[in-house]
Amino acid sequence: MSKEKFDYFIKGEKGKYEVVIGLEVHAQVLSKSKLFSGSSTKFGADPNNQVSLIDSAFPGMLPVINEECVKQAVRTGLGLSAKINNYSVFDRKNYFYADLPQGYQISQYKNPIVGEGKVLLDMPYGSKEIGIERLHLEQDAGKSIHDMDPSNTYVDLNRSGIALMEIVSKPDLRSPDEVNAYIKKLRSIMRYLGTCDGNMQEGSLRADVNVSVRKEGDTNFGTRCEIKNVNSIKFMQMAIEYEAARQVELIENGKKIDQETRLFDTKKNETRSMRSKEDAHDYRYFPDPDLLPLKLEQKLIDDLKKSLPELPDKKKERFVKEYGLNAYEANVLVSEKEISEYYEEVAKLSDKKLAATWMMGDLFAMLNDRGLDISKSPISAKHFAELVQAIKSGEISGRIAKEVFEIMVESGDNPKKIIESKGMKQQSDPKELEKMINEILSKNKDKVDQYKAGKEKLFGFFVGQVMKLSGGKANPQLTNEILKKLLKG
């Protein structure tokens, strides 16, 4: 346990309040075609170009389950250490809307494909387990576009029928930070599994956020409000903060919290009532008679389990053991599958610990500045490993390495070529260094005297002079040693 303590509470006049959060995450299944039709799921096509007769609900059209989507849901369930249900049922959720062609969404209500599971979070105050209630498959709706015409609404059905996994957490989250960690972990697991690309800008990952508050120490939950369809972690956090504060204020003023659905207004940073419990839709769920219950053979589940990739928790353990990283380093380096793969490639060819330090420092800073994913890094893992090795072997100093790194970013060249062509190799020949140092000492006799008289701070001055004279290439360790020796004499 770290020395940091969990302390996210809302302070009211009458005490501290704990915030209880549960998430319903909608993750778009990574698949070529939709849940019940052969239409493409590719993002960014022209409106209504990826719509089959089934997606647009023409008379007599029937859904046929896409097996790949089922497998993806099972994989995700396994990645969440969840119970996979051999028997699940597709239900119709009935409501009218212009972008819902069937007049119902095919979803899973009473019998979801995946049951209880869990996600582990690494928080500064220790690891925390978040329970998963269930995961079910459902169809996405189309998109209503209200701002193309002053008096008409346009509908784009490209998204209509795309498979979503709704992942429902237990009300185990207690702060915006935990929500951040939870979403990132969920996203990471699904990206490792290849079951969801986790792209929040494209809407592949969205969440409904359930928030309630209770006095610190209370064991009963307060009345919750559901904030619909929030599509970034930052907005989720803002919405939770606003909503928790709103609820605390109501309680402190002796008012009741209504169970209701609310919307988060990102411009005004506030949540607003969308509909109360009384106005809640009656979705009239019933089993879809067009689809038979989904029965999964245990063998299919077992086979999928065997073929799962190494997931972040396991990989983290291995990184600590195999590469001697600390928990923090391992955590950062496994957060994204691509990062972990890059790291492993570098670590195989260079010093494991130094590679981690340099990746998490300069490489991440550069990628961050440029807004690049590691897969788009201008420096290949192989070149990066060569750079790490050049530092480790003493061929170049850390300071020079930063320069080499910059040039690598711009040119894409390998570090060897850069070091050689620019003569950046570190000066590590003791004789040469001694010659240089003697030259400096003889030029600065007064300072040498002062040093000898006890002004030891001047040591730094001499080092600086050596670096200046060598163009920064002097081996710092050797320089220190020789300088000390000569100053003594």
Add this chain to the structure above:
Amino acid sequence: MADITNQSLNEIIENVKTKKVSSSELTKAYIKNIEGAKKLNAFVTTTFDQALDKSKKFDNKPNFDQLLPGIPLAVKDLFCTENTKTTAGSNILNNFIPSYESTVTKNLWDNGSFLLGKLNCDEFAMGSSNETSYYGNVINPVGDQLVPGGSSGGSSSALAADLTPATIGTDTGGSIRQPASFTGTVGLKPTYGLCSRWGIVAFASSLDQAGPMTKTIKDCAIMLEAMSGFDEKDSTSINKKKEQYSKNLKDNIKGLKIGIPKEYRVDNMPKEVDELWEKGKKILKDLGAQLIDISLPHTKYALPTYYIVAPAEASSNLARYDGVRYGYRSKQGKDLIEMYEKTRSEGFGDEVKRRILIGTYVLSSGYYDAYYLKAQKVRQLIKKDFDDSFKKIDAILTPSTPSSAFKIGEKTNDPVSMYLNDIFTVPVNLAGLPALSMPAGVDNQGHPLGLQLIGKALDEQKILNIGYAFEKNCGFNNEIKKWWS
């Protein structure tokens, strides 16, 4: 040659194959009949030009190996037909022209036939008299005051009036068998899943099944063979080898055990229906079948169960008719909700609205358990009744309907008495079993009456065989005077 159109499909096929009649001659003969039978109002749409064109193409390059060589067929307007308007008997699909062909009709065309026109039906197949159609009621050729049954009333009327050599309908609670019974024709509702539902305008998905309507049992076997088959586009389609029903048709039913369910003797059933049932039993017995009294104790719950399950599914299935993407859209309405309300109020008729309301109600929160869930449980019990009985019998014989064709307008103001017409047919749909209605005699007014044979799941061949033997020995002759022409 004599009027070919009053022959059976099988005879017509033989005449085409032996070149006694060409496909074009045949098609022209039916077009003439149809044009002379407008009073019956059996057709919503005719496709004469297209049919003539197809018949000529067939004659130029005939393929006599097909099941339906060069045969023109009219079909119920519930089957989506590519580039031909498909209305489902509703105003809301008044302008709907599908870009696709239903699997069942495609199967027919792939076997050598082609479309003659689309037949009137109750709106969205909801009705037992063909009086709920937006395109007007259909008249039974048996008598100008009589309904042809429903919902496949256009189909039964057209068939009995020689406007098509055979046809297909859909049967959700009796919509093939009851009109067949009312017109002295043969109608078969196959096992649920034997014929694909893809491209058929849905009424109640767990009950809907397409099937043949013909003049004879042999014709029925031919049509079933042509239209049935596994379809991967329908998740409820049964994946099994295609059967050769017509080739395997046999009239030897010696030793078969025929169940007679006591629950099908209902109160106020006309004496003639009872007598007809007795006649049927005797014929089968004389043919060597063994009659066995059975009990299907949950039969009395079938009708209420049906009128929960079917409207529930319909209320959801019909949600797609919202005026947004195709079909009728009201010009009124200042926002989306109002557009929906006006479109659906103007687009749907009373019976459809009634069932949407019932269905919405029984699925509503707070009522679901008491109605829909309970109905599903009862449905299982009804199915179990049949399963238990079929352990000791081969088929079940019952009347098809509690009466012969009733008068136009007689039951339109009394939905429940209309629903009661389905009392013998509905249990079969709930159990997903195959059932055949075959003409067996007439009542004292000379109106045809049918008997129903119910089989085990996928036992179509057996009930066709029993029907075949029965037909040969029943001596029924459908004498319809062509009063309309």
